[in-house]
Amino acid sequence: MTKFAQNQSAIIYKLTEQINRLEAKIEEKGKELASAKAKGEAILQSIGDALVVTDQKGTIILVNKAFEEMMGWAEAEAKGKSFMDLVKSEDEEGNKILGAKRKIMIILSGGANYQRSGREAHYYVRRDGTRFPVNAVVTPIIFAGRRLGAVQVFRDITVERDIDRAKTEFVSLASHQLKTPLSVINWYTEMLIDGDAGGLNEKQRRYINEVARGSHRMVDLVNSLLNVSRLELGTFIVEPEKVDLKKIVRSVLDEFKVKIDEKKLKITFVISKSFPKYLLDPKLTRIIVQNLVSNSIKYTSNGGWVKIAVGQVKDKILISVLDDGCGIPAGQQSNIFNKLFRADNARVLDPDGTGLGLYIVKTILANVGGEIWFKSREKKGTNFFVTLPCYGMRSKKGRRELEVVLPH
Protein backbone atom coordinates (compact mmCIF):
# COMPACT_ATOMS: atom_id res chain seq x y z
CA MET A 1 0.00 0.00 0.00
CA THR A 2 1.25 3.40 -0.85
CA LYS A 3 1.65 5.91 1.86
CA PHE A 4 -1.17 7.90 0.37
CA ALA A 5 -3.51 4.96 0.45
CA GLN A 6 -2.50 4.24 3.99
CA ASN A 7 -3.30 7.81 5.00
CA GLN A 8 -6.58 7.68 3.13
CA SER A 9 -7.83 4.58 4.85
CA ALA A 10 -6.79 6.05 8.20
CA ILE A 11 -8.84 9.18 7.45
CA ILE A 12 -11.81 7.12 6.29
CA TYR A 13 -11.57 5.04 9.41
CA LYS A 14 -11.50 8.13 11.57
CA LEU A 15 -14.36 9.71 9.63
CA THR A 16 -16.46 6.59 9.94
CA GLU A 17 -15.72 6.53 13.63
CA GLN A 18 -16.78 10.18 13.91
CA ILE A 19 -19.93 9.55 11.91
CA ASN A 20 -20.80 6.56 14.06
CA ARG A 21 -20.23 8.61 17.18
CA LEU A 22 -22.40 11.42 15.78
CA GLU A 23 -25.12 8.98 14.82
CA ALA A 24 -25.07 7.52 18.27
CA LYS A 25 -25.28 11.02 19.72
CA ILE A 26 -28.14 11.95 17.41
CA GLU A 27 -29.96 8.79 18.32
CA GLU A 28 -29.36 9.51 21.96
CA LYS A 29 -30.59 13.13 21.56
CA GLY A 30 -33.52 11.89 19.55
CA LYS A 31 -34.44 9.53 22.35
CA GLU A 32 -34.03 12.35 24.85
CA LEU A 33 -36.23 14.58 22.70
CA ALA A 34 -38.87 11.92 22.30
CA SER A 35 -38.83 11.26 26.00
CA ALA A 36 -38.97 14.99 26.77
CA LYS A 37 -41.88 15.34 24.36
CA ALA A 38 -43.65 12.38 25.91
CA LYS A 39 -43.00 13.81 29.36
CA GLY A 40 -44.33 17.22 28.30
CA GLU A 41 -47.40 15.65 26.79
CA ALA A 42 -47.94 13.48 29.85
CA ILE A 43 -47.71 16.57 32.06
CA LEU A 44 -50.16 18.54 29.88
CA GLN A 45 -52.51 15.58 29.74
CA SER A 46 -52.37 15.05 33.47
CA ILE A 47 -53.08 18.62 34.56
CA GLY A 48 -56.25 18.55 36.62
CA ASP A 49 -57.51 21.78 35.09
CA ALA A 50 -58.71 21.88 31.52
CA LEU A 51 -56.10 23.14 29.09
CA VAL A 52 -56.48 24.39 25.55
CA VAL A 53 -53.84 25.79 23.21
CA THR A 54 -54.77 27.80 20.15
CA ASP A 55 -52.89 29.41 17.27
CA GLN A 56 -52.99 33.14 16.66
CA LYS A 57 -56.40 32.86 14.98
CA GLY A 58 -57.93 31.06 17.94
CA THR A 59 -57.95 27.66 16.24
CA ILE A 60 -57.50 24.79 18.68
CA ILE A 61 -54.14 23.00 18.38
CA LEU A 62 -54.22 20.95 21.53
CA VAL A 63 -56.53 20.10 24.42
CA ASN A 64 -55.87 17.87 27.41
CA LYS A 65 -57.83 15.06 29.05
CA ALA A 66 -59.45 17.34 31.64
CA PHE A 67 -60.77 19.48 28.75
CA GLU A 68 -62.21 16.40 27.06
CA GLU A 69 -63.89 15.29 30.26
CA MET A 70 -65.13 18.73 31.29
CA MET A 71 -66.48 19.77 27.89
CA GLY A 72 -67.47 16.50 26.22
CA TRP A 73 -65.38 16.82 23.04
CA ALA A 74 -62.49 14.45 22.22
CA GLU A 75 -59.22 16.08 21.18
CA ALA A 76 -59.70 14.91 17.59
CA GLU A 77 -63.08 16.66 17.46
CA ALA A 78 -61.82 19.85 19.03
CA LYS A 79 -58.62 20.20 17.02
CA GLY A 80 -58.86 22.55 14.08
CA LYS A 81 -62.04 24.20 15.36
CA SER A 82 -62.27 27.80 16.51
CA PHE A 83 -62.19 27.83 20.32
CA MET A 84 -64.77 30.59 20.53
CA ASP A 85 -67.21 28.79 18.23
CA LEU A 86 -66.79 25.49 20.03
CA VAL A 87 -66.88 26.70 23.64
CA LYS A 88 -69.67 29.21 24.13
CA SER A 89 -69.42 31.61 27.06
CA GLU A 90 -72.40 33.13 28.91
CA ASP A 91 -73.05 35.52 31.76
CA GLU A 92 -75.25 34.82 34.80
CA GLU A 93 -78.48 35.56 32.92
CA GLY A 94 -77.53 33.35 30.00
CA ASN A 95 -76.58 36.17 27.60
CA LYS A 96 -73.84 35.13 25.18
CA ILE A 97 -70.47 36.77 25.75
CA LEU A 98 -69.45 37.83 22.28
CA GLY A 99 -66.13 37.63 20.47
CA ALA A 100 -64.38 40.88 21.30
CA LYS A 101 -65.20 40.50 25.00
CA ARG A 102 -63.82 36.97 25.28
CA LYS A 103 -60.57 36.89 27.22
CA ILE A 104 -58.85 34.81 24.58
CA MET A 105 -59.59 37.48 21.96
CA ILE A 106 -58.10 40.16 24.21
CA ILE A 107 -54.95 38.06 24.47
CA LEU A 108 -54.75 37.16 20.77
CA SER A 109 -55.28 40.74 19.66
CA GLY A 110 -52.33 41.79 21.80
CA GLY A 111 -54.47 43.71 24.28
CA ALA A 112 -52.90 42.18 27.38
CA ASN A 113 -50.41 39.61 28.59
CA TYR A 114 -52.63 38.07 31.21
CA GLN A 115 -56.38 37.67 31.59
CA ARG A 116 -58.19 35.95 34.39
CA SER A 117 -61.84 35.59 35.33
CA GLY A 118 -63.11 38.55 37.32
CA ARG A 119 -65.69 38.79 40.07
CA GLU A 120 -68.70 38.51 37.79
CA ALA A 121 -69.61 34.93 37.15
CA HIS A 122 -69.27 33.55 33.66
CA TYR A 123 -70.11 30.15 32.34
CA TYR A 124 -68.92 27.71 29.68
CA VAL A 125 -71.42 25.63 27.80
CA ARG A 126 -70.64 21.91 27.44
CA ARG A 127 -71.23 19.80 24.36
CA ASP A 128 -74.55 18.59 25.82
CA GLY A 129 -75.75 22.17 26.31
CA THR A 130 -75.38 22.22 30.11
CA ARG A 131 -73.21 24.93 31.62
CA PHE A 132 -70.89 25.44 34.56
CA PRO A 133 -69.34 28.48 36.25
CA VAL A 134 -65.76 28.78 35.13
CA ASN A 135 -62.55 30.34 36.32
CA ALA A 136 -60.08 30.80 33.49
CA VAL A 137 -56.59 32.14 32.98
CA VAL A 138 -55.41 33.00 29.48
CA THR A 139 -51.84 33.89 28.52
CA PRO A 140 -50.23 34.45 25.13
CA ILE A 141 -47.58 32.17 23.62
CA ILE A 142 -44.82 34.59 22.70
CA PHE A 143 -41.87 33.35 20.65
CA ALA A 144 -39.15 35.61 19.26
CA GLY A 145 -41.32 38.61 20.09
CA ARG A 146 -44.33 37.33 18.15
CA ARG A 147 -47.68 36.22 19.48
CA LEU A 148 -48.09 32.70 18.16
CA GLY A 149 -51.24 31.84 20.02
CA ALA A 150 -52.75 31.49 23.46
CA VAL A 151 -52.84 29.02 26.32
CA GLN A 152 -55.96 28.83 28.41
CA VAL A 153 -56.34 26.91 31.65
CA PHE A 154 -59.80 26.73 33.21
CA ARG A 155 -61.77 24.86 35.81
CA ASP A 156 -65.30 24.26 36.96
CA ILE A 157 -65.93 26.32 40.11
CA THR A 158 -69.40 25.02 40.98
CA VAL A 159 -68.27 23.74 44.37
CA GLU A 160 -66.44 26.95 45.32
CA ARG A 161 -69.47 28.96 44.29
CA ASP A 162 -71.78 26.79 46.38
CA ILE A 163 -69.55 27.23 49.42
CA ASP A 164 -69.34 30.97 48.86
CA ARG A 165 -73.08 31.13 48.49
CA ALA A 166 -73.62 29.17 51.67
CA LYS A 167 -71.34 31.61 53.50
CA THR A 168 -73.17 34.64 52.15
CA GLU A 169 -76.55 33.08 52.88
CA PHE A 170 -75.43 32.45 56.42
CA VAL A 171 -74.43 36.09 56.85
CA SER A 172 -77.81 37.11 55.49
CA LEU A 173 -79.72 34.79 57.79
CA ALA A 174 -77.65 35.73 60.84
CA SER A 175 -78.14 39.43 60.10
CA HIS A 176 -81.89 38.97 59.97
CA GLN A 177 -81.88 37.12 63.25
CA LEU A 178 -79.90 39.94 64.84
CA LYS A 179 -82.60 42.46 64.03
CA THR A 180 -85.12 41.15 66.54
CA PRO A 181 -82.94 41.47 69.67
CA LEU A 182 -81.74 44.81 68.34
CA SER A 183 -85.34 46.00 68.13
CA VAL A 184 -85.80 44.92 71.74
CA ILE A 185 -82.76 46.95 72.81
CA ASN A 186 -83.81 49.96 70.73
CA TRP A 187 -87.37 50.12 72.00
CA TYR A 188 -86.51 49.53 75.64
CA THR A 189 -83.70 52.10 75.68
CA GLU A 190 -86.11 54.48 74.00
CA MET A 191 -88.64 53.91 76.77
CA LEU A 192 -86.00 54.40 79.45
CA ILE A 193 -84.78 57.63 77.85
CA ASP A 194 -88.37 58.86 77.50
CA GLY A 195 -88.85 58.34 81.22
CA ASP A 196 -91.50 55.62 80.85
CA ALA A 197 -89.90 53.84 83.80
CA GLY A 198 -89.35 57.00 85.85
CA GLY A 199 -86.89 59.87 85.64
CA LEU A 200 -83.18 59.25 85.07
CA ASN A 201 -80.27 61.04 86.65
CA GLU A 202 -77.60 62.63 84.47
CA LYS A 203 -75.24 59.65 84.62
CA GLN A 204 -77.97 57.10 83.92
CA ARG A 205 -79.14 59.15 80.98
CA ARG A 206 -75.60 59.34 79.61
CA TYR A 207 -75.09 55.60 79.94
CA ILE A 208 -78.38 54.67 78.38
CA ASN A 209 -77.71 57.05 75.49
CA GLU A 210 -74.47 55.19 74.83
CA VAL A 211 -76.40 51.92 74.77
CA ALA A 212 -78.87 53.41 72.29
CA ARG A 213 -76.08 54.72 70.10
CA GLY A 214 -74.32 51.36 70.08
CA SER A 215 -77.52 49.62 69.19
CA HIS A 216 -78.28 51.97 66.29
CA ARG A 217 -74.77 51.42 65.04
CA MET A 218 -75.41 47.70 65.12
CA VAL A 219 -78.60 48.16 63.07
CA ASP A 220 -76.52 50.05 60.47
CA LEU A 221 -73.96 47.30 60.42
CA VAL A 222 -76.60 44.61 60.05
CA ASN A 223 -78.26 46.51 57.18
CA SER A 224 -74.92 47.03 55.47
CA LEU A 225 -74.05 43.34 55.84
CA LEU A 226 -77.43 42.44 54.38
CA ASN A 227 -76.74 44.73 51.44
CA VAL A 228 -73.34 43.15 50.94
CA SER A 229 -74.85 39.67 50.95
CA ARG A 230 -77.59 40.70 48.51
CA LEU A 231 -75.01 42.25 46.21
CA GLU A 232 -72.77 39.20 46.43
CA LEU A 233 -75.61 36.73 45.98
CA GLY A 234 -76.96 38.79 43.10
CA THR A 235 -80.44 38.73 44.65
CA PHE A 236 -80.89 42.51 44.67
CA ILE A 237 -83.34 44.23 42.40
CA VAL A 238 -82.60 46.92 39.81
CA GLU A 239 -85.81 48.74 38.85
CA PRO A 240 -85.00 51.71 36.63
CA GLU A 241 -87.47 54.55 36.31
CA LYS A 242 -87.13 58.19 35.23
CA VAL A 243 -85.13 59.71 38.02
CA ASP A 244 -84.46 63.37 38.77
CA LEU A 245 -80.92 63.50 40.16
CA LYS A 246 -81.49 67.06 41.33
CA LYS A 247 -84.25 65.83 43.66
CA ILE A 248 -82.20 62.92 44.92
CA VAL A 249 -79.19 65.07 45.81
CA ARG A 250 -81.39 67.71 47.46
CA SER A 251 -83.24 65.17 49.55
CA VAL A 252 -79.96 63.55 50.62
CA LEU A 253 -78.69 67.00 51.65
CA ASP A 254 -81.93 67.54 53.60
CA GLU A 255 -81.33 64.27 55.39
CA PHE A 256 -77.94 65.56 56.57
CA LYS A 257 -79.16 69.08 57.37
CA VAL A 258 -78.68 68.77 61.12
CA LYS A 259 -75.10 67.54 60.72
CA ILE A 260 -74.30 70.18 58.08
CA ASP A 261 -75.60 72.99 60.31
CA GLU A 262 -73.85 71.57 63.34
CA LYS A 263 -70.49 71.54 61.52
CA LYS A 264 -71.17 74.86 59.77
CA LEU A 265 -70.25 73.32 56.41
CA LYS A 266 -70.59 75.30 53.22
CA ILE A 267 -72.39 73.13 50.69
CA THR A 268 -72.64 73.93 46.99
CA PHE A 269 -74.60 71.90 44.51
CA VAL A 270 -74.24 72.57 40.79
CA ILE A 271 -76.57 71.03 38.23
CA SER A 272 -78.04 72.54 35.07
CA LYS A 273 -81.67 73.61 35.36
CA SER A 274 -82.62 71.49 32.38
CA PHE A 275 -80.76 68.38 33.53
CA PRO A 276 -82.86 65.54 32.11
CA LYS A 277 -84.29 62.57 33.95
CA TYR A 278 -82.55 59.28 33.36
CA LEU A 279 -83.61 55.67 33.69
CA LEU A 280 -82.05 54.82 37.03
CA ASP A 281 -83.07 52.80 40.04
CA PRO A 282 -84.00 55.52 42.55
CA LYS A 283 -83.06 53.48 45.59
CA LEU A 284 -79.64 52.43 44.29
CA THR A 285 -78.91 55.94 43.03
CA ARG A 286 -79.83 57.28 46.41
CA ILE A 287 -77.51 54.83 48.18
CA ILE A 288 -74.64 55.95 45.92
CA VAL A 289 -75.22 59.68 46.45
CA GLN A 290 -75.90 59.21 50.14
CA ASN A 291 -72.63 57.38 50.76
CA LEU A 292 -70.50 59.93 48.93
CA VAL A 293 -72.17 62.93 50.54
CA SER A 294 -72.15 61.30 53.96
CA ASN A 295 -68.40 60.58 53.69
CA SER A 296 -67.65 64.17 52.66
CA ILE A 297 -69.64 65.52 55.58
CA LYS A 298 -68.11 63.10 58.06
CA TYR A 299 -64.52 63.66 57.02
CA THR A 300 -64.58 67.43 56.60
CA SER A 301 -63.86 69.48 59.68
CA ASN A 302 -66.07 72.27 61.05
CA GLY A 303 -66.31 75.28 58.75
CA GLY A 304 -65.15 73.30 55.71
CA TRP A 305 -66.87 72.92 52.37
CA VAL A 306 -68.38 70.26 50.11
CA LYS A 307 -69.04 70.80 46.41
CA ILE A 308 -71.39 68.50 44.55
CA ALA A 309 -71.68 68.70 40.79
CA VAL A 310 -73.81 66.63 38.44
CA GLY A 311 -73.44 66.83 34.69
CA GLN A 312 -73.20 64.88 31.50
CA VAL A 313 -69.93 64.02 29.81
CA LYS A 314 -70.32 62.32 26.43
CA ASP A 315 -72.62 59.35 27.00
CA LYS A 316 -72.20 59.32 30.75
CA ILE A 317 -73.75 61.00 33.75
CA LEU A 318 -70.95 62.31 35.96
CA ILE A 319 -71.39 62.94 39.66
CA SER A 320 -68.54 64.68 41.45
CA VAL A 321 -68.31 65.16 45.21
CA LEU A 322 -65.40 67.32 46.29
CA ASP A 323 -64.45 68.34 49.82
CA ASP A 324 -61.61 69.98 51.69
CA GLY A 325 -61.66 67.29 54.35
CA CYS A 326 -59.03 64.99 55.84
CA GLY A 327 -58.28 63.17 52.59
CA ILE A 328 -57.21 59.54 52.18
CA PRO A 329 -53.59 58.72 53.14
CA ALA A 330 -51.59 57.90 49.99
CA GLY A 331 -50.50 54.51 51.30
CA GLN A 332 -54.10 53.42 51.95
CA GLN A 333 -55.77 54.64 48.78
CA SER A 334 -55.57 51.28 47.04
CA ASN A 335 -57.58 49.65 49.83
CA ILE A 336 -60.36 52.17 49.99
CA PHE A 337 -62.95 50.05 48.15
CA ASN A 338 -62.16 46.88 50.08
CA LYS A 339 -64.80 45.33 52.27
CA LEU A 340 -64.56 46.52 55.91
CA PHE A 341 -61.41 48.59 55.25
CA ARG A 342 -61.17 51.93 57.02
CA ALA A 343 -58.35 54.44 56.62
CA ASP A 344 -56.52 55.38 59.84
CA ASN A 345 -57.66 59.00 59.83
CA ALA A 346 -61.26 57.98 59.04
CA ARG A 347 -61.25 55.68 62.05
CA VAL A 348 -60.24 58.56 64.28
CA LEU A 349 -62.81 61.02 62.89
CA ASP A 350 -65.71 58.57 62.80
CA PRO A 351 -65.25 55.55 65.04
CA ASP A 352 -68.78 54.33 64.22
CA GLY A 353 -68.26 53.69 60.48
CA THR A 354 -68.66 50.18 59.10
CA GLY A 355 -66.10 50.21 56.27
CA LEU A 356 -68.79 48.87 53.95
CA GLY A 357 -70.14 52.03 52.29
CA LEU A 358 -67.68 52.43 49.42
CA TYR A 359 -67.52 48.68 48.87
CA ILE A 360 -71.31 48.66 48.49
CA VAL A 361 -71.24 51.66 46.14
CA LYS A 362 -68.52 50.12 43.99
CA THR A 363 -70.33 46.78 43.82
CA ILE A 364 -73.62 48.44 42.87
CA LEU A 365 -71.85 50.42 40.14
CA ALA A 366 -70.11 47.32 38.80
CA ASN A 367 -73.54 45.76 38.40
CA VAL A 368 -75.25 48.68 36.64
CA GLY A 369 -72.56 49.70 34.17
CA GLY A 370 -71.16 52.56 36.27
CA GLU A 371 -67.73 53.45 37.55
CA ILE A 372 -66.19 55.11 40.58
CA TRP A 373 -62.75 56.62 41.19
CA PHE A 374 -61.23 59.39 43.25
CA LYS A 375 -58.39 61.84 43.70
CA SER A 376 -57.28 62.61 47.20
CA ARG A 377 -54.49 64.17 49.21
CA GLU A 378 -54.22 63.73 52.91
CA LYS A 379 -55.22 66.86 54.86
CA LYS A 380 -56.20 68.59 51.58
CA GLY A 381 -59.39 66.89 50.56
CA THR A 382 -60.98 64.27 48.36
CA ASN A 383 -62.81 64.28 45.07
CA PHE A 384 -64.97 61.28 44.26
CA PHE A 385 -66.28 60.73 40.75
CA VAL A 386 -69.09 58.42 39.74
CA THR A 387 -70.31 57.78 36.23
CA LEU A 388 -73.53 56.13 35.17
CA PRO A 389 -74.45 55.30 31.59
CA CYS A 390 -76.88 57.79 30.00
CA TYR A 391 -78.89 54.91 28.58
CA GLY A 392 -79.63 54.11 32.21
CA MET A 393 -79.34 51.07 34.45
CA ARG A 394 -80.33 47.70 33.04
CA SER A 395 -83.30 46.31 34.92
CA LYS A 396 -82.63 43.18 36.92
CA LYS A 397 -85.10 40.90 38.61
CA GLY A 398 -84.22 39.82 42.10
CA ARG A 399 -85.75 38.97 45.42
CA ARG A 400 -84.53 41.80 47.58
CA GLU A 401 -84.21 45.54 47.56
CA LEU A 402 -81.19 47.01 49.29
CA GLU A 403 -81.65 48.52 52.73
CA VAL A 404 -81.21 52.25 53.02
CA VAL A 405 -78.95 52.88 55.98
CA LEU A 406 -80.28 56.01 57.62
CA PRO A 407 -77.92 58.72 58.84
CA HIS A 408 -78.18 59.85 62.44
Added chain:
Amino acid sequence: MGEFLEKTVLVVEDERPLLDAISQKLESKKIKVVTARSSEEALEYIAKNTAIDAIWLDHYLLGKLDGLDFVAKLKSKSSKYRSVPIFVVSNTASSDKVNTYLKLGIDKYYTKAEYRLDQIISDLISHLKS
Protein backbone atom coordinates in the same frame (compact mmCIF):
# COMPACT_ATOMS: atom_id res chain seq x y z
CA MET B 1 -102.77 62.57 77.20
CA GLY B 2 -105.64 62.79 79.63
CA GLU B 3 -108.41 61.83 77.22
CA PHE B 4 -109.51 58.23 77.00
CA LEU B 5 -109.62 57.17 73.39
CA GLU B 6 -111.96 54.23 73.97
CA LYS B 7 -110.15 52.38 71.28
CA THR B 8 -108.93 48.81 71.20
CA VAL B 9 -105.85 47.65 69.33
CA LEU B 10 -105.09 44.01 68.66
CA VAL B 11 -101.34 43.48 68.78
CA VAL B 12 -100.09 40.32 67.03
CA GLU B 13 -96.39 39.80 67.78
CA ASP B 14 -94.49 36.64 68.71
CA GLU B 15 -91.55 38.19 70.58
CA ARG B 16 -92.61 38.56 74.20
CA PRO B 17 -90.41 41.58 75.09
CA LEU B 18 -91.56 43.46 72.00
CA LEU B 19 -95.18 42.56 72.71
CA ASP B 20 -94.75 43.88 76.25
CA ALA B 21 -93.13 47.11 75.08
CA ILE B 22 -95.86 47.79 72.51
CA SER B 23 -98.63 47.01 75.00
CA GLN B 24 -97.18 49.22 77.72
CA LYS B 25 -96.63 52.10 75.38
CA LEU B 26 -100.16 51.85 73.94
CA GLU B 27 -101.69 51.52 77.38
CA SER B 28 -99.79 54.58 78.54
CA LYS B 29 -101.64 56.41 75.76
CA LYS B 30 -104.93 55.13 77.20
CA ILE B 31 -105.53 52.58 74.48
CA LYS B 32 -106.98 49.19 75.31
CA VAL B 33 -104.73 46.40 74.15
CA VAL B 34 -105.43 42.78 73.35
CA THR B 35 -102.54 40.57 72.39
CA ALA B 36 -101.89 37.43 70.36
CA ARG B 37 -98.66 35.66 69.50
CA SER B 38 -99.92 33.73 66.48
CA SER B 39 -102.35 34.29 63.61
CA GLU B 40 -104.44 31.40 64.91
CA GLU B 41 -104.77 33.05 68.30
CA ALA B 42 -105.61 36.38 66.71
CA LEU B 43 -108.25 34.84 64.45
CA GLU B 44 -109.78 33.06 67.42
CA TYR B 45 -109.98 36.34 69.27
CA ILE B 46 -111.66 38.28 66.50
CA ALA B 47 -114.11 35.44 65.93
CA LYS B 48 -115.49 36.13 69.41
CA ASN B 49 -115.09 39.89 69.66
CA THR B 50 -115.89 42.66 67.30
CA ALA B 51 -114.61 45.73 69.07
CA ILE B 52 -111.26 46.16 67.38
CA ASP B 53 -110.26 49.53 66.02
CA ALA B 54 -106.83 48.70 64.65
CA ILE B 55 -104.40 45.82 64.27
CA TRP B 56 -100.66 45.92 64.90
CA LEU B 57 -99.14 42.95 63.10
CA ASP B 58 -95.74 41.29 62.80
CA HIS B 59 -94.92 39.13 59.77
CA TYR B 60 -93.28 36.07 61.31
CA LEU B 61 -95.41 34.66 64.08
CA LEU B 62 -95.72 31.57 66.22
CA GLY B 63 -97.77 28.80 64.62
CA LYS B 64 -98.19 27.82 61.01
CA LEU B 65 -99.63 31.02 59.63
CA ASP B 66 -97.72 34.23 59.07
CA GLY B 67 -98.92 37.83 58.93
CA LEU B 68 -99.81 37.58 55.24
CA ASP B 69 -102.18 34.66 55.85
CA PHE B 70 -103.83 36.67 58.60
CA VAL B 71 -104.28 39.77 56.44
CA ALA B 72 -105.59 37.67 53.54
CA LYS B 73 -108.27 36.21 55.83
CA LEU B 74 -109.13 39.61 57.26
CA LYS B 75 -109.44 41.26 53.87
CA SER B 76 -111.47 38.45 52.28
CA LYS B 77 -114.90 39.35 50.93
CA SER B 78 -116.85 37.66 53.68
CA SER B 79 -114.85 39.28 56.47
CA LYS B 80 -116.46 41.90 58.65
CA TYR B 81 -113.03 43.28 59.52
CA ARG B 82 -112.19 44.42 56.02
CA SER B 83 -112.13 48.06 57.03
CA VAL B 84 -110.10 47.70 60.25
CA PRO B 85 -106.78 49.49 59.72
CA ILE B 86 -103.69 47.28 59.82
CA PHE B 87 -100.17 48.43 60.65
CA VAL B 88 -97.54 45.85 59.76
CA VAL B 89 -94.42 46.25 61.88
CA SER B 90 -91.75 43.73 60.98
CA ASN B 91 -88.05 43.25 60.40
CA THR B 92 -88.03 40.36 58.05
CA ALA B 93 -90.39 40.93 55.19
CA SER B 94 -88.77 41.03 51.74
CA SER B 95 -89.82 43.75 49.33
CA ASP B 96 -92.12 41.45 47.38
CA LYS B 97 -93.84 40.53 50.64
CA VAL B 98 -94.17 44.21 51.54
CA ASN B 99 -95.76 44.78 48.14
CA THR B 100 -98.17 41.92 48.72
CA TYR B 101 -99.15 43.42 52.07
CA LEU B 102 -99.78 46.79 50.45
CA LYS B 103 -101.78 45.17 47.65
CA LEU B 104 -103.92 43.36 50.21
CA GLY B 105 -104.77 46.77 51.59
CA ILE B 106 -102.79 47.27 54.79
CA ASP B 107 -102.44 50.87 55.91
CA LYS B 108 -98.76 51.16 56.83
CA TYR B 109 -95.56 49.15 56.81
CA TYR B 110 -92.69 49.80 59.23
CA THR B 111 -89.27 48.21 59.57
CA LYS B 112 -89.04 47.48 63.27
CA ALA B 113 -85.34 48.08 63.86
CA GLU B 114 -85.42 51.45 62.13
CA TYR B 115 -88.37 53.18 63.75
CA ARG B 116 -88.88 54.55 67.20
CA LEU B 117 -91.73 52.86 68.99
CA ASP B 118 -93.04 56.32 69.78
CA GLN B 119 -93.22 57.25 66.13
CA ILE B 120 -95.25 54.20 65.11
CA ILE B 121 -97.61 54.68 68.04
CA SER B 122 -98.22 58.35 67.35
CA ASP B 123 -98.91 57.50 63.68
CA LEU B 124 -101.35 54.84 64.83
CA ILE B 125 -103.11 57.23 67.20
CA SER B 126 -103.51 59.91 64.56
CA HIS B 127 -104.89 57.24 62.25
CA LEU B 128 -107.40 56.23 64.93
CA LYS B 129 -108.45 59.81 65.49
CA SER B 130 -108.93 60.62 61.82
